[in-house]
Amino acid sequence: MSSEIAPHFSSKDAVVCRGVGKTWAAGTKRAHEALRDIDLDIKPGEFVVFLGPSGCGKSTLLYLIAGLEDATGGQIWSFSDKVEMPSPERSLIFQETSLFPWLTVWQNVSFGLAIRGASQEERRKVAAEALQRVGLIAAMDKRPDELSGGMRQRVAVARALAMRPKVLLMDEPFAALDVQTRARMQDFLLDVWRDSGASVLFVTHHIDEAVALADRVVVFTSRPGRIKTIYPIDLPRPRNLFSREAETIRIQLTELLRDEVDRAFAEQEAFATPA
Amino acid sequence: MAVVTRDGEAGVAAGASRPAAATRLLGSRLFASMAGLDWLAKVWWTCLSISLFAGLWELCWAMGWADPKLLPPPHIFLGNIAEQGRFFNTATRWQVGTSMTEGPSAFESVLITGAATTARVFAGLVIASVLAIGVGVLVRYYRFFDRLVLPTITLLSPVSPIAWLPVAIFLFGIGNAPAIFMVVVALFFHMVLATINQIDTVKTNFINVARTMGASKPQIYARVIVPAILPGMLQVLRMNLFGAWMVVLVAESTGVGYGMGQVIMLARNTFNPSLVFFTIAVIGVLGFAFDWLLRMAQRRILYWLPDTAERLRVL
Numbered sequence: 001m002s003s004e005i006a007p008h009f010s011s012k013d014a015v016v017c018r019g020v021g022k023t024w025a026a027g028t029k030r031a032h033e034a035l036r037d038i039d040l041d042i043k044p045g046e047f048v049v050f051l052g053p054s055g056c057g058k059s060t061l062l063y064l065i066a067g068l069e070d071a072t073g074g075q076i077w078s079f080s081d082k083v084e085m086p087s088p089e090r091s092l093i094f095q096e097t098s099l100f101p102w103l104t105v106w107q108n109v110s111f112g113l114a115i116r117g118a119s120q121e122e123r124r125k126v127a128a129e130a131l132q133r134v135g136l137i138a139a140m141d142k143r144p145d146e147l148s149g150g151m152r153q154r155v156a157v158a159r160a161l162a163m164r165p166k167v168l169l170m171d172e173p174f175a176a177l178d179v180q181t182r183a184r185m186q187d188f189l190l191d192v193w194r195d196s197g198a199s200v201l202f203v204t205h206h207i208d209e210a211v212a213l214a215d216r217v218v219v220f221t222s223r224p225g226r227i228k229t230i231y232p233i234d235l236p237r238p239r240n241l242f243s244r245e246a247e248t249i250r251i252q253l254t255e256l257l258r259d260e261v262d263r264a265f266a267e268q269e270a271f272a273t274p275a
Numbered sequence: 276m277a278v279v280t281r282d283g284e285a286g287v288a289a290g291a292s293r294p295a296a297a298t299r300l301l302g303s304r305l306f307a308s309m310a311g312l313d314w315l316a317k318v319w320w321t322c323l324s325i326s327l328f329a330g331l332w333e334l335c336w337a338m339g340w341a342d343p344k345l346l347p348p349p350h351i352f353l354g355n356i357a358e359q360g361r362f363f364n365t366a367t368r369w370q371v372g373t374s375m376t377e378g379p380s381a382f383e384s385v386l387i388t389g390a391a392t393t394a395r396v397f398a399g400l401v402i403a404s405v406l407a408i409g410v411g412v413l414v415r416y417y418r419f420f421d422r423l424v425l426p427t428i429t430l431l432s433p434v435s436p437i438a439w440l441p442v443a444i445f446l447f448g449i450g451n452a453p454a455i456f457m458v459v460v461a462l463f464f465h466m467v468l469a470t471i472n473q474i475d476t477v478k479t480n481f482i483n484v485a486r487t488m489g490a491s492k493p494q495i496y497a498r499v500i501v502p503a504i505l506p507g508m509l510q511v512l513r514m515n516l517f518g519a520w521m522v523v524l525v526a527e528s529t530g531v532g533y534g535m536g537q538v539i540m541l542a543r544n545t546f547n548p549s550l551v552f553f554t555i556a557v558i559g560v561l562g563f564a565f566d567w568l569l570r571m572a573q574r575r576i577l578y579w580l581p582d583t584a585e586r587l588r589v590l
């Protein structure tokens with residue numbers, strides 16, 4: 001793979017991936033190719049949803065964009081900076097909740113500020129604002145293990161927002177929530193997104209969620225994950241999810257996904273039963 | 276629309292939290308009163324457990340199965356505390372011109388000797404933990420330190436503390452220092468390895484969260500890794516507490532200083548089973564108290580941990 005590609009893109013783009021690949025444990029017997037040849041441009045303020053079969057490398061791509069892992073091929077830029085390290089400008093909300101159990105809710109939310117040495121009052125103020133947004137201001141002084149799974153995930157969202165990131169990376173953040181709460185969280189996320197002007201990269205398994213949220217849906221193939229299609233959704237916002245257009249989009253996305261999910265299953269089965 | 280949504284959100288949150296708060300208050304009150312009973316119950320069970328053991332022993336004596344000269348039952352070896360206590364005066368025992376009847380009273384002797392041994396255990400435990408956690412963290416923090424130090428530590432950790440006894444005497448002669456050295460040496464190597472193991476099992480997500488927030492390496496160690504390994508480390512400390520008590524007796528009994536170990540040795544040499552059992556009882560009480568204190572400290576420091584025992588009890 002070409003290692004040095006000239007960055008021919010508008011330097012204002014929020015995220016640019018060029019020929020990005022990731023092989024876990026590269027160069028060993030356990031080498032495992034998760035992603036191949038990802039080319040992706042994400043505009044500032046754009047809402048992009050990643051859709052793909054389980055194990056196709058969606059989380060991996062978010063990790064690469066966050067700078068937590070190094071790509072084994074290609075390059076990633078964010079606002080014309082090469083991504084080499086994590087940065088507070090790119091907040092990642094993890095698939096599993098990862099609040100620190102030894103801190104209270106508000107201390108968790110303001111952890112990033114504490115890192116920068118902000119004063120106690122400032123931290124409490126910012127945390128209160130962020131918790132207000134997720135409707136958990138009352139839980140400010142609680143500890144994470146006193147909250148329900150959904151509440152914890154909302155705290156994680158508040159924690160990411162408190163950093164005022166330019167790119168918000170979300171890995172199935174609402175997967176554990178019931179349908180009503182999820183719908184609420186989606187509305188709330190859209191509010192936050194509109195106010196903040198951040199780009200959002202959002203991984204989900206729910207086609208409904210993609211239709212509700214996305215400007216563009218990136219559909220991945222089964223492993224190694226490549227981009228199968230980028231599907232734009234031009235429905236006006238706020239969206240009517242029961243309209244005929246929404247229904248058409250849902251059907252088309254389902255079609256796109258079905259073959260890939262079948263293929264992923266077949267492969268994982270073959271993997272589990274040695275020939 | 277946005278406003279409506281947000282209001283709705285707040286309304287739901289407030290509505291949900293009010294009954295929840297009420298139940299929690301009730302629950303906590305109930306729990307507080309239960310906790311009071313719980314404490315009493317614990318004392319009661321402890322007493323029962325000990326009396327059962329003592330009772331069995333007394334029974335054996337009453338039936339004539341246990342020879343009171345070899346296995347004197349509790350009422351005998353506890354009965355003449357005043358007399359046995361005199362032997363605890365090991366500090367002045369060897370001084371010329373001091374008779375058995377001079378010096379501190381029996382009770383004071385027991386207290387002094389017990390305190391001396393406890394202080395050694397405590398000092399050894401503190402020094403060993405500070406050194407071990409420090410070295411363990413450094414090993415993971417600096418790769419070169421890892422390569423330089425870890426092989427030696429791994430090599431020395433299986434060596435029995437008894438093997439260090441001559442070294443303790445060569446280095447420190449007799450007194451407090453060799454006994455404390457023995458405790459430190461017995462705990463240090465294991466605790467370093469335990470610390471490293473604890474660090475290696477910190478959830479990757481915790482570290483990644485801190486990294487995405489722009490935390491530096493020292494900040495990640497101070498704010499994430501240390502609190503994350505604390506529960507495990509306190510557990511390791513508690514396990515090692517008993518090890519410390521065992522080693523300190525060995526160190527004291529072999530001539531490094533005075534203390535409970537010396538009393539046991541004296542009892543052996545003068546063939547005094549009563550004194551042996553009395554000393555064992557004192558050591559048991561001291562160790563129990565020490566463990567209890569550590570558990571209290573653990574609960575204070577690790578306020579965020581749920582009570583695991585409670586969770587298992589419902590099974």
Ligand SMILES: Nc1ncnc2c1ncn2[C@@H]1O[C@H](COP(=O)(O)OP(=O)(O)OP(=O)(O)O)[C@@H](O)[C@H]1O
Pocket residue numbers: 024025032033034052053054055056057058059060061095223
């Ligand atoms: N830390 C890791 N080390 C080695 N292999 C990994 C690691 N993380 C993920 N993988 C592998 O990379 C592939 C992609 O994993 P990833 O977690 O990105 O999938 P995903 O698309 O997020 O799946 P899901 O939708 O189930 O969360 C999988 O086959 C997985 O086994």
Ligand SMILES: [Mg+2]
Pocket residue numbers: 058059060095171
């Ligand atoms: Mg994933």
